[in-house]
Every structure is written in structure tokens, then in C-alpha cells.
Amino acid sequence: MLLQRIFASVLLLACVGLALMAWPYQAAFSYEPVGPRAFPLLMLGLMGVALLYMVFRPAPIKHSEDEPPLDRETLTKIGICVLLLLVFAGLFEPLGFILSSILIGIPMARLYGGRWLPSIVVTTLMAIGLYLLFDRLMDVPLPLGLLDVLEN
Amino acid sequence: MDTLGYLGQGFGVALSPYNLVTALTGTLIGTVVGLLPGLGPINGVALLIPIAFALGLPPESALILLAAVYLGCEYGGRISSILLNIPGEASTVMTTLDGYPMARQGLAGVALSLSAWSSFIGAFIATCGMVLFAPLLAKWAIAFGPAEYFVLMVFAIVCLGGMAGDRPLKTFIAALIGLFLSTVGIDANSGVYRFTGDNIHLTDGIQFVVLVLGLFSVSEILLLLEKTHRGQEAVKATGRMMFNFKEAASVFVVNIRCGLLGFIMGVLPGAGATLASAVAYMTEKRIAGTGGKFGQGDARGLAAPETAIGASACGALVPMLTLGVPGSGTTAVMIGALSLYNITPGPLLFQQQPDIVWGLIASLFIANIMLVILNIPMIRIFTRILAVPNWALVPVIAIITGIGVYAVHATTFDLFLMVGIGIFGYILRKLDFPLSPVLLGFILGGLMEQNLRRALSISNGALEILWSSPITFGVWILTAIMLLMPLLRIWRKRSAAQRAIADV
Numbered sequence: 031m032l033l034q035r036i037f038a039s040v041l042l043l044a045c046v047g048l049a050l051m052a053w054p055y056q057a058a059f060s061y062e063p064v065g066p067r068a069f070p071l072l073m074l075g076l077m078g079v080a081l082l083y084m085v086f087r088p089a090p091i092k093h094s095e096d097e098p099p100l101d102r103e104t105l106t107k108i109g110i111c112v113l114l115l116l117v118f119a120g121l122f123e124p125l126g127f128i129l130s131s132i133l134i135g136i137p138m139a140r141l142y143g144g145r146w147l148p149s150i151v152v153t154t155l156m157a158i159g160l161y162l163l164f165d166r167l168m169d170v171p172l173p174l175g176l177l178d179v180l181e182n
Numbered sequence: 183m184d185t186l187g188y189l190g191q192g193f194g195v196a197l198s199p200y201n202l203v204t205a206l207t208g209t210l211i212g213t214v215v216g217l218l219p220g221l222g223p224i225n226g227v228a229l230l231i232p233i234a235f236a237l238g239l240p241p242e243s244a245l246i247l248l249a250a251v252y253l254g255c256e257y258g259g260r261i262s263s264i265l266l267n268i269p270g271e272a273s274t275v276m277t278t279l280d281g282y283p284m285a286r287q288g289l290a291g292v293a294l295s296l297s298a299w300s301s302f303i304g305a306f307i308a309t310c311g312m313v314l315f316a317p318l319l320a321k322w323a324i325a326f327g328p329a330e331y332f333v334l335m336v337f338a339i340v341c342l343g344g345m346a347g348d349r350p351l352k353t354f355i356a357a358l359i360g361l362f363l364s365t366v367g368i369d370a371n372s373g374v375y376r377f378t379g380d381n382i383h384l385t386d387g388i389q390f391v392v393l394v395l396g397l398f399s400v401s402e403i404l405l406l407l408e409k410t411h412r413g414q415e416a417v418k419a420t421g422r423m424m425f426n427f428k429e430a431a432s433v434f435v436v437n438i439r440c441g442l443l444g445f446i447m448g449v450l451p452g453a454g455a456t457l458a459s460a461v462a463y464m465t466e467k468r469i470a471g472t473g474g475k476f477g478q479g480d481a482r483g484l485a486a487p488e489t490a491i492g493a494s495a496c497g498a499l500v501p502m503l504t505l506g507v508p509g510s511g512t513t514a515v516m517i518g519a520l521s522l523y524n525i526t527p528g529p530l531l532f533q534q535q536p537d538i539v540w541g542l543i544a545s546l547f548i549a550n551i552m553l554v555i556l557n558i559p560m561i562r563i564f565t566r567i568l569a570v571p572n573w574a575l576v577p578v579i580a581i582i583t584g585i586g587v588y589a590v591h592a593t594t595f596d597l598f599l600m601v602g603i604g605i606f607g608y609i610l611r612k613l614d615f616p617l618s619p620v621l622l623g624f625i626l627g628g629l630m631e632q633n634l635r636r637a638l639s640i641s642n643g644a645l646e647i648l649w650s651s652p653i654t655f656g657v658w659i660l661t662a663i664m665l666l667m668p669l670l671r672i673w674r675k676r677s678a679a680q681r682a683i684a685d686v
Contacts, residue, residue, distance in 0.1 A: 069631040084351060089349060
């Protein structure tokens with residue numbers, strides 16, 4: 031309940047902020063009666079009303095049976111996982127696809143309970159395999175990054 | 183009888199060797215994607231869009247591929263339901279009720295092939311319904327102006343909330359989030375930059391592949407972290423693989439009934455496969471009465487939801503193709519895919535590009551037949567795929583998701599945006615918000631705003647145009663009914679609870 035209230039309040043604040051941001055949106059000159067700011071403002075307004083209702087009357091959350099309550103350990107894991115994904119995004123171009131996927135794939139496999147050796151083998155093979163599959167076979171260009179030297 | 187002529191032409195398109203291979207690949211990929219935990223039809227279809235585009239597939243082949251993947255995913259979802267008792271999708275929850283007990287009784291193979299058969303009949307009925315009704319609907323929809331379209335989209339969004347039942351407010355908020363997100367980027371009419379925060383990468387707006395993969399794949403990856411328990415042993419599919427004539431005959435009436443039901447539910451926006459399968463199961467259970475062994479491995483309890491899922495998956499394509507208004511998350515993704523090819527689905531599609539529409543309809547027939555045939559020899563391989571542990575699977579999902587996002591624009595900004603959206607999606611999920619309305623809102627948002635502005639330009643700003651024509655007025659009344667439905671349900675529940683208290 032409390033979480034929902036906090037979430038709704040934060041989203042509500044975001045709505046207000048975005049609405050303020052949208053206020054000056056006006057076309058320099060225009061032939062239509064409805065300008066660029068009406069629709070976003072309408073959506074933000076409706077969302078604001080709904081969120082306000084939620085702040086005061088949050089609905090109970092139904093948990094499915096196999097969903098364990100969030101504990102500190104799971105939260106750390108989720109934090110690490112998000113961090114890994116961000117590192118992946120950041121290193122994708124500088125390091126290249128193969129190296130960056132190996133770099134984040136191994137810790138990620140460990141995070142989901144894999145053992146060291148199988149994780150390393152599977153991730154490395156997968157990274158190279160996916161590169162060949164997508165870049166070479168399917169024409170989806172992927173950056174080589176540091177491995178650029180190997181190509182020539 | 184030009185419908186039949188068009189259908190023949192469609193089969194001509196779908197039966198070309200190239201498109202046959204495409205459909206086969208699509209069904210295979212779809213089955214595997216549907217089988218794996220954490221990937222469903224929405225991610226499956228979204229992941230393939232940039233790839234189909236990169237491969238340079240012509241639009242009709244791309245659409246056939248996506249439709250085949252869509253059907254394959256629905257099919258793959260049932261394998262884990264029957265063998266593992268773990269529904270791959272929300273829609274296959276009902277399948278576990280009788281499918282898993284059947285598998286425990288040593289009828290795993292029969293359950294799988296019978297469910298494939300049921301789904302095939304459902305899809306067949308729905309595809310026939312589509313052939314009959316889609317052109318009529320398209321002909322009728324040509325008279326629609328911008329005002330009618332705007333109201334229709336309002337109806338589609340309200341329907342989502344009305345049908346979702348237990349959490350209309352959250353569904354509504356989710357849809358509004360999607361609608362709002364669609365306004366990010368440069369405004370096509372006036373050239374004003376909206377909500378971009380001076381970021382070049384947002385000028386074009388949020389790419390919908392990024393939104394889909396962030397919302398569904400990344401949040402699923404995070405969600406999988408919580409489920410620490412190892413997957414249980416799959417029931418071995420041994421013995422007889424094929425159902426016999428007696429079994430098929432015993433569920434035939436169920437198939438027909440649930441096929442029709444599923445088709446109607448699929449056409450209605452917002453209802454979709456989940457609701458269709460639940461309603462079908464409950465109805466059949468009531469019809470069977472005490473004579474049925476529902477919940478203990480009754481073949482009818484397996485056939486009912488499967489037929490309804492198959493039928494509604496095809497039925498959902500009707501509003502998408504004829505009106506250009508998607509009714510479910512997956513069809514919303516397909517609209518996004520078409521827009522990459524500069525094709526706007528809608529009534530005109532039937533006249534201007536009959537190849538695409540009828541080729542798609544014909545390939546639905548073919549993909550369904552392929553799925554039934556595939557079931558028998560491939561089931562051993564599919565069960566082996568089920569045994570892949572999460573630690574090997576999740577990194578692959580994460581990295582393929584990354585490739586899919588990168589393939590759209592080749593910028594790392596999109597990757598960061600995907601992670602951000604993924605975290606937001608995860609929070610939404612934890613707070614029990616449904617995610618597909620976000621997607622639907624996102625796809626409908628652009629269309630909705632354009633149509634609203636166009637309508638008001640026609641009337642020079644007078645709001646009456648939004649309800650003055652008979653069509654718009656009728657749709658508004660339907661919308662009001664849909665809005666009242668959850669309230670009515672809450673009120674009924676409350677009075678029932680009060681009565682229960684009074685009885686005690």
C-alpha cells in the first residue's frame with residue numbers, strides 16, 4: 031500500500047513537471063485550432079486525476095503464489111543485474127559486441143546460479159555465435175570494437 | 183464472390199516457396215520463443231522486426247513471418263503448461279488445469295497433439311470468420327472520418343480497462359502512460375520539439391522496439407532473478423503421441439463452441455486470449471456439469487481454452503487489419519512493424535494492397551497446418567529445450583534484446599533508454615500494473631492525436647464533430663457502457679459481500 035502511494039505520488043509529481051514543461055509548447059504560426067500542447071496536457075491531466083485517486087485509495091496488490099517477497103538479497107541481485115545491463119550499454123560500441131557480451135554475460139550467468147566454468151564456456155561461445163549469426167548471416171551490423179584489428 | 187478470388191490470390195502469395203520457408207521459420211522460431219520462460223509473443227515479434235527489416239524481407243513476407251511467430255508463440259506456451267505445469271503466458275493458465283493432469287496420467291503426447299488440434303480448429307474457425315467479416319468491416323470502415331477514428335480509439339482504450347476487470351484504474355493509468363510517451367519527439371504538424379530535453383536522440387520520439395523490449399524483456403529478466411526455485415522435471419512425453427479419432431470426436435462440439443466464442447472475444451478490443459480462454463473453460467465446465475472430470479485431466483477442459491486461444495489470436499487480427507486499431511499487445515507490435523514499412527493498416531489496405539492482407543490470411547491457414555504437423559516429430563526436441571537452465575538462458579535473452587534494440591538505429595542511447603524503460607516496467611509489474619496497455623497506448627497515441635487534430639481542423643475547432651455523427655454517437659454510448667462495467671462489477675461484488683455478512 032505504502033509503496034503504491036509513494037509510486038503514485040512520484041508519478042504525479044512527474045506529471046506536474048511534464049505539464050509545466052509542455053506549457054510553452056506553441057507553434058510559431060499555425061492553421062489548425064488544436065496546437066501541439068493540447069493532447070499531451072489532456073493525457074497528463076487525466077493521468078493526474080487517476081493517480082490522485084490512487085494516492086488516497088490504493089488497490090491491494092495480488093501476489094501470485096510463486097512470487098517470494100522481496101528481500102535484501104534479491105534486491106542486491108536486481109541492482110547488480112541493472113548495473114550489468116548499463117555497463118553493457120556503455121561498452122557496446124567501445125569494446126565491441128563480442129567482448130562486451132562476454133564481459134557482462136559471465137557475471138550474469140553467475141547471478142542466475144551458473145558455475146564458473148560452464149558460464150565462461152557458454153557465454154563465450156554464445157557471444158561469438160550470435161555475432162556470426164547476426165552480423166554475417168543476417169546483415170544486422172554489430173560493432174567489432176577492439177577486435178577490429180583481427181579482421182584485417 | 184470476389185472474396186474467394188482474393189483468397190485464392192492470397193494463397194498464391196502464401197504458397198510461393200519463399201513465403202512457405204518464411205512461415206516455417208516463423209513457426210519454429212515462435213514455438214521456441216513461446217517455450218522459453220521470459221519470452222512471449224510480444225517480445226518474439228518485437229525482436230524479429232529489426233531483423234526482418236535488416237534482411238530486406240518484402241512487406242508481405244515480413245508480415246507472414248511475424249504472424250507465424252505469433253501463432254508459434256501461442257503454441258509454444260502450451261508445451262510448458264502441459265509438461266511442466268508452468269504457464270508460459272497468462273493466456274495458458276487455463277491449459278495447465280487439465281493439461282498437466284493428463285500428462286501425469288501418461289497422456290502427455292496425446293494432450294500436446296490434442297491441444298494443437300484444438301488450437302488449429304479454433305484458428306480455422308476464426309480465419310474463416312475473418313475471411314467473411316473482415317472485408318465487410320473494411321467496406322463499412324471506409325466511411326470513417328478522423329472524428330470516428332478518434333472515438334473508436336477512445337473506445338479501444340476504455341475497453342481495455344472495462345475488460346481487465348479487477349484493476350481498471352491501473353489499466354487506465356498504464357494506457358495513459360503509453361499515450362503520453364507517444365507524444366515525445368518532434369510534433370509532425372507544427373515542428374515543435376516536445377519533451378525531448380534537447381536530446382538529439384529523442385527528436386524522432388521513443389522507438390517502439392526500444393519500448394517493447396525494455397518493458398517486456400528487460401523487466402522479465404529482472405523478474406526471473408526472483409524465481410530462485412529450479413524448474414521441476416518435465417513430464418516425459420512417451421507412449422502414444424497422436425490423439426485417436428474417439429478423443430477428437432469427444433471434444434469436437436467443444437471445439438466449435440469455443441472457436442466461435444474465442445473469435446468474438448478476439449475481435450473485441452481489450453479482451454484477448456487470456457479472457458477468452460478463461461471464459462471458454464468456465465463455460466465448458468458449467469455445460470459438462472457433474473459428468474465432467476474438469477481439473478483432473480478432462481480432455482474437454484484442455485480443448486476448451488486451447489480452441490479459444492487459437493481463435494482469439496486470429497480474431498485479434500481483424501480490428502488490426504480492417505480498422506488499423508490493434509486490440510492486443512501483440513497486434514499493436516505488428517502495427518508498429520507495418521509502420522516501419524510505411525504501411526498503415528486500415529480499410530484502404532484491403533483495396534490498395536490486397537496481396538498483403540490476403541497473403542497474410544492465407545498464411546495463417548498454412549502456419550496452423552504446419553504447427554499441427556510439426557508437433558509430432560519435434561516434440562522431443564522441444565522438451566529438451568525446456569530443460570535449458572536459466573543461467574544459460576538469461577544472458578542470451580539479454581544480449582539478443584540488446585542486438586534487437588541496437589539494430590534499429592545503431593545508437594547506444596537506445597540501449598540506455600531500454601534499460602531505463604525496463605526498470606520502470608519492472609516497478610510497474612511489481613505494483614501489479616498490466617504492461618500491454620502501455621504498449622497499446624503508445625501505438626494508438628500518435629494516431630489518436632492526429633485524428634483528433636484533423637477532426638477539429640475540419641470543424642474549425644468546434645467540439646461537436648466528435649459526437650454529432652451517428653457512428654461517433656453510438657461508439658460513445660458503447661464507451662460509456664464499458665466504463666460502467668467495472669463499476670457495476672464492484673457494486674455487485676459489494677452487495678454480494680454484504681449479503682454474505684447478513685447471512686452470517
